[in-house]
Amino acid sequence: xxxxxxxxxxxxxxxxxxxxxxxxxxxxxxxxxxxxxxxxxxxxxxxxxxxxxxxxxxxxxxxxxxxxxxxxxxxxxxxxxxxxxxxxxxxxxxxxxxxxxxxxxxxxxxxxxxxxxxxxxxxxxxxxxxxxxxxxxxxxxxxxxxxxxxxxxxxxxxxxxxxxxxxxxxxxxxxxxxxxxxxxxxxxxxxxxxxxxxxxxxxxxxxxxxxxxxxxxxxxxxxxxxxxxxxxxxxxxxxxxxxxxxxxx
Numbered sequence: 363x364x365x366x367x368x369x370x371x372x373x374x375x376x377x378x379x380x381x382x383x384x385x386x387x388x389x390x391x392x393x394x395x396x397x398x399x400x401x402x403x404x405x406x407x408x409x410x411x412x413x414x415x416x417x418x419x420x421x422x423x424x425x426x427x428x429x430x431x432x433x434x435x436x437x438x439x440x441x442x443x444x445x446x447x448x449x450x451x452x453x454x455x456x457x458x459x460x461x462x463x464x465x466x467x468x469x470x471x472x473x474x475x476x477x478x479x480x481x482x483x484x485x486x487x488x489x490x491x492x493x494x495x496x497x498x499x500x501x502x503x504x505x506x507x508x509x510x511x512x513x514x515x516x517x518x519x520x521x522x523x524x525x526x527x528x529x530x531x532x533x534x535x536x537x538x539x540x541x542x543x544x545x546x547x548x549x550x551x552x553x554x555x556x557x558x559x560x561x562x563x564x565x566x567x568x569x570x571x572x573x574x575x576x577x578x579x580x581x582x583x584x585x586x587x588x589x590x591x592x593x594x595x596x597x598x599x600x601x602x603x604x605x606x607x608x609x610x611x
Contacts, residue, residue: 456495503533
């Protein structure tokens, strides 16, 4: 039987395998440089998220109509959010800017003074901000629904219907948006193409199945019986359910 020899490296060879002080400090320097680079790259995101967190309470108050009477604070907040969106290029910042401008427009509409120019400017800003956000995050169904609302308020009905269709394509079943999409669909029905009408018909049937009381309340509120009947014309089972729901208190 042949014996196998165990090779033990000499101390000199082991010493040669260790990094020299220059090599060690070089590795440390590279690691530090990479770490600093990652920190620097992360700073804009941290700064953006910090700003958005501080801006959210003001935006919530604006959307709830709890801003000062002169409206300057509302416009200032919307302008600040737009500036942050342009600076960061972040889709969520553009979405918040659009929300703020829509709230400014609604506030102007609810005021007692002349509102034409102010509303038109706010809606134009909202449309521009939301379009920029969607260019960066095209799968945002909330953004498409927001754009559909803005376009409809600017009387761009056909484009609004297309935006509504995109909201359905990117998020067909979203319980929290179903009522909003239903209301928008009622207003946009006459401007929809065949694909959008098919999507609205599906939405009506699904809304009826999942949130019946809410849907029927909206149908009565907006006097939408005729529109819903048209939407369900090719869905006999859903149409029968709808007719029965009309008899319920």
